[in-house]
Amino acid sequence: MYSERMFMNFRMLKEQVLDLVYPDALYCICCGKVIDSTRPYRLCNECRREIRWATGRTCRKCGKILSENNPGDICFSCREHAHIFDMGFTCCEYGQLPRSIVFALKYHGRTDIGRTVGMVMHDRMEALRRETGLMYDLIMPVPMHPEKERIRGYNQASVIGKHFARLEDMPFCPDVLLRSRNTAPLRGMTPEERRQILSGVMTLRNAEAIRNRDVLLIDDIYTTGATVDGAAEVLLAGGARQVYVLTFAAGADVVKSE
Ligand SMILES: [Zn+2]
Numbered sequence: 667m668y669s670e671r672m673f674m675n676f677r678m679l680k681e682q683v684l685d686l687v688y689p690d691a692l693y694c695i696c697c698g699k700v701i702d703s704t705r706p707y708r709l710c711n712e713c714r715r716e717i718r719w720a721t722g723r724t725c726r727k728c729g730k731i732l733s734e735n736n737p738g739d740i741c742f743s744c745r746e747h748a749h750i751f752d753m754g755f756t757c758c759e760y761g762q763l764p765r766s767i768v769f770a771l772k773y774h775g776r777t778d779i780g781r782t783v784g785m786v787m788h789d790r791m792e793a794l795r796r797e798t799g800l801m802y803d804l805i806m807p808v809p810m811h812p813e814k815e816r817i818r819g820y821n822q823a824s825v826i827g828k829h830f831a832r833l834e835d836m837p838f839c840p841d842v843l844l845r846s847r848n849t850a851p852l853r854g855m856t857p858e859e860r861r862q863i864l865s866g867v868m869t870l871r872n873a874e875a876i877r878n879r880d881v882l883l884i885d886d887i888y889t890t891g892a893t894v895d896g897a898a899e900v901l902l903a904g905g906a907r908q909v910y911v912l913t914f915a916a917g918a919d920v921v922k923s924e
Pocket residue numbers: 694695696697698699709710711712713714
């Protein structure tokens with residue numbers, strides 16, 4: 667279809683224009699301050715320090731940063747809710763600055779930020795490999811419903827995953843899972859409600875690609891884990907051996923007040 671190709675060309679052009687407007691390491695991706703090219707992750711010193719990076723204790727199940735008042739090795743949320751995925755990891759806590767990074771990538775067309783986030787996640791994975799010897803066979807983004815993706819123009823998890831996979835030098839499989847049902851925004855829903863809504867929304871398109879393989883699922887943020895559980899459910903039923911999850915940012919480890 668010529669219209670689809672035109673759209674693809676437009677997207678490539680837009681990426682090139684973004685590269686000119688936001689070249690690597692010129693402006694802090696959080697506050698927009700001019701930075702020199704030696705700053706890692708295109709962040710100014712202040713913003714980099716402000717972000718709570720996952721360098722200390724993390725939940726051994728979902729990977730979120732453990733709160734100081736949590737003496738255990740598992741987060742408050744994982745104590746109450748079991749997960750379908752095998753193990754999760756994250757790079758930082760979903761505070762104000764990571765939120766602004768994710769929002770720019772998701773809602774303001776800043777696909778160039780996907781490259782930076784991919785770099786952050788690659789460094790996190792390198793550290794995890796050193797610490798735990800973690801291995802996997804292929805990388806897969808959490809899929810977005812095609813209609814939603816058409817409107818946004820891209821799936822941010824796929825943009826991140828593509829850059830991450832290039833750095834990892836591992837196979838990237840964006841078309842194996844399909845989000846076959848669209849869902850309303852999940853903000854404000856309880857973990858149980860999310861789980862019910864997200865069960866059965868994904869379809870496996872190519873079981874051969876994942877049979878007896880360890881899959882690493884990529885997403886921008888981790889909140890309750892209901893989305894990645896929905897994906898893991900389908901992948902494990904389809905024959906995947908292990909399903910790991912790596913996200914850029916995960917919600918704080920807090921006791922639910924309700
Ligand atoms: Zn900054």
